[in-house]
Amino acid sequence: MASTVDEQITPTLDLREFLRAVRAYWVGALGILLICIAIAALWTLTQPRVWTSVATGVVQTTGGGDAGLALAAENLAKSKAKTYVELAKSQAVAESVAEAIGSSSPGSLLAATTPYLADDSSLIQISASASTPEAARVLADAWIAAMSQRVEELEVPEGTIRTQATSFVPLAAATTPTAPSSPNIFSALVVGGVVGLVAAGIFMLVRNTLDRRVRSVETVEKTAGVAVIGTLIRYEPFDAGRRLATAVSPLSGPARRSHFAITEGIRELRTNLAYVSIDDPPSVVVVVSASPGEGKSTVAANLADAVAASGRPVIVVDCDLRKPMIATIYEKEGAVGLTDVLAGRATPADVAQRVPGNLDLTVFTSGPTPPNPSELLGSNAMREFLDSLRRTGAFVVLDAPPLLAVTDGAVLSTIADGVIMTVDAASSTQDQLQRAVGAVHRVGGKILGVVLNRVPERGADAQYYGYYGQKAYYTPTQRPKVEDDAPPPQAPPIANTTNLRPEDLPRRTRRNPPTIAPSDEMNDAPAERSHLA
Incomplete structure (x- = not known):
């Protein structure tokens, strides 16, 4: 068991865990996605607008009416077109265009x-392309015209007779563009969205990997090596005191x-605890937690109430000698108690x-808080x-x-x-x-089970703790009706046990509770059964 607990839990991300991560971190992931899209939108706003216009020219060749000559002329035109494309990239054509439109930068x-x-x-x-729609149209038409002029100069050199079989003529004039070609707002937003989705996925994966909180019953059982025997929801009255x-x-x-x-949930804990060890049922249990503030005292008190409600005598002992809570929970006097018994200043019946x-x-x-709680709890007096x-x-x-x-809990285990x-x-x-589990196992203690406290009652995480809510199983019409004139339940009288000794405590075979000392307040308080029964 100990070796199982000491193994490190390797995080895995199956479909169920991925969906849990999405539900847990969707707000942050959505924020990252929107930020990436917003960045892409802002980028498009900061980029200069570029307008693009297209003009078309065609290479023509002279051919006869014969089909063979026509095919040869077509192939010649295609071959010449490849040459003229390279001509269009020349500095000479750029200079001609610059002169025609009045530009001083042929290179640009x-x-x-x-x-x-x-x-x-x-x-x-x-x-x-140009910074304005009109400039882009003029530049495209001027380039076609300059190419036509350069082709004529090449095909019909100056001083020769015009025998040109090939020419380049404008075919379609450029049109004024109605929308900028750059930046492409739609493409930028799509890229921003894709980047945002990838970043959001990485964010959820990293958060899920680094989040070592107990997120499911399966995680608890794999980590602790024992079963979860109870789940208690986050209950506002408990948080309120x-x-x-x-x-x-x-x-x-x-x-x-x-x-x-x-x-x-408390009844479920009581029932599951009764079946943890059928052959050797526990009669003394220690309720602990790994860290302060996890609700161990609340769990201990409510478990005791639930067991007592089933008719079995229960004794609650506050062994947290450093920060006791039982006296506060039950509104009892905490000035005297366990430490007085262990120190020999009082008997159990006295406190x-x-x-x-x-x-x-x-x-x-x-x-009273002793200077040596661990030694006191591990003493022979505590065992007796x-x-x-x-x-x-x-x-x-x-x-x-x-x-x-502290080591007190391990000592008690x-x-x-x-x-x-x-x-x-x-x-x-x-x-x-x-x-915490390792601390118990190292001293030879036995862990009966784990109680998951403050489980979310609703929301995406509730189902991962095995809690789906009880609304479908309880409605106001299911509450038992009580007649207005029905008398309250009466409890049997409490015997005076002033001279009761510890060895005279009632056995389990008796129906009487384990009354160890008389209590004046019980004589005045109405005796009612707990509604946890």
Whole structure:
């Protein structure tokens, strides 16, 4: 198991992972695409407009009426056309054109003109570019005229008799262009879009590779090497400080659906935990996390409430001696507690506190902060204390500190029956989870499973955590109706246990809760069963 956990997770990008990356990073990818298109559009605005016009000339030869002579004349025209194309690229033609249109730069005119021969014909076309439409038209026509003049000079040299069999004459005058040929706005936007798509794909690939957060149940199970036994949604009352689902009673609407989802998630955790080890069910579990702020104390308290609601006695012990939370969650006195028992200043019966409204739940707060928490939690006194709780037959939940912050959680894993790892779906990384699991395995602890906490209730990522929402399974019409005049449920009376010793704690075979000490507040509070049952 340990060797499996220590292996590095090699990121792969299959179709499912790619679609998840698209859903997770589509905003950034869309921004990159739009930026690239905008850059292409701005580039076209900064480029000078170029207008292009085309004029056409034809090479003519003199032939007889005989078919053979006509074919020979056609072949001669095509051969001459190839020669005249090269003539059109000459400096002499450029100088003639410059003189005709009044330009002082024949070289620039030559660079702005492109002569080419139509496929398998004697047609020569001149493509002329200029900064204005009219200038492009004039340049193309002037080039055809200059070529015609140069061809006549070559075919009929000065002082000779005109026996010219070949001539070059204008065929189609250039037209004034209506749109610039450069820059091509459509082509620029297409190129910008293609570049943007490639850049957006690279962005999503890099983000997905570098994002080491726990993004799916499969990733958690592959990283931790154990199953996910519970998924709890991000629940606003928990974030607001009300950390017990039993203390929240939403009236209607989305709040009701969220409340139903969180309570169902807690029940699912309770049920899955019961089947983790059928032959040797755990009676003492440690609830830990890799880092602070992942919700381990909230998970521990709600798990204890759920198990107690099923009728089994439960004892919650706050073993986070550095930053205790159980006293705050249950609104109990935290000045005395576990450390007093371990130091011999009090007995378990002296510091145990009952929870109003839950007859099967007993709480041990942390007590004063000691200078040596790790040594205290790993002491023989702690082992004897847990043994005394085991003998009661109650289910014991230990809220331990984060594994990567201190060694307390790893120490407790060696004397408990198993560890429940709490993972924050919003912030926990694969590396943190690997290190936390490794810390438990190195000391010989057993991880029972992982609880994914703060899973998104809706959105693209919800399905990757195995949560699809519970709206289809719960509507307001499904709530059980309670008659207005129905009396509230009555709990059995609580016996006075002032002189109760730890060895006298009730066994699991008894229906009574593991009451360890009397609590005056219980005499005044109404006894109600938890609605997690």
